Amino acid sequence: MDRKLLLTGAISFLLLGTLAVAVFIFANPEVPRGTTYGEPYPPAKEFTLIRADGSVFSLSDYRGKLVLLFFGYTSCPDFCPTTLAELNRALETLQPGDADEIQIVLITVDPARDTPERIQDYVENFNTDFIGLSGTEEELAPIWNGYGIFRAIPGTASAGGYLVDHTARVTLIDRQGNLRLSFPSDMPVEDIVHDLKLMLRE
């Protein structure tokens, strides 16, 4: 009698546990951890800049790949090197081959100092597949505006030269050229990897 009761109790417990796990899994579908854009997804603003090797970079040439767009500068003491290192770490965490589906692009907010050659050399310190882009202020201003990038030179110079205040947000553009996600500067690498995996599955 006692054994039967114990068995019934154990089976009921197991069934309830399984049900609870199933409810938890199906009630919580995987959602991106970054900031998401709603449908219809806004198209990423098209732009063209000349690369360090003299070739033309057009955003539309990267349709079919995920593009991670970041705005920064080579003399940046904090956010830029940290973000580029974290993006590189995120790519290294992905399955082999998946990283080839992603293009990381850094556009300068400091065209006075960052020549195309200088910014390309800079990004290659993190990953040789990264692309660094620069241009004149007239060429870059519409791109900054088109991606909501705040950029200002406060005027206080340090021993290493002046600093540039700028938005430190990484924008993810999907394979169709639409804005899909953005990552704040303090987003953990594992969350970036999580979102990249979600986007690669699409």
Add this chain to the structure above:
Amino acid sequence: MHVKRIYFKRISISLLIGLLFGVVVTEIPIFLLYKTARAPKEITLIIPKGTADQVSRGEQPPTIPQNMTFVVGDTLTVKNEDIVDHKLGSLWVPANSSASLFLGEAASFAYDCSFQPGNSFGMDVRKPLTWVTHLGGIAGPGISLGILIALYSLALPIRKEKNALA
């Protein structure tokens, strides 16, 4: 066998009393003190057409609050119906599009914001009220008290059955 059944009965009743106590000490304060607490949900904030013009004149857009209260797990969706791009902290919303921000931790923020005349939007993110809150509140004190009562009940003498006396 009889003794075992009595102990089982006493432990069960003790745990039940403990859990009832847990319900009382958890649910009454929740009802009285946390009337604003709720489960996470999606909240949409609409930026109407003409907001940028109003803000540039220093006017407060009438349909947009200056600050909002959320719970952890809420998703704030900003729908930009204006003709210019807007931003809220790390959230940049091009004209005629929407963007969502997941609020994952309890904190108070004052975000840099383009749709407020003061360029600042206050966000207070509180802990949510979920079934885990209820369950934790009931089980914590309930089980502890139940175990205490059960231990006390085990020390009480067992009354002999009438059949046994006869």
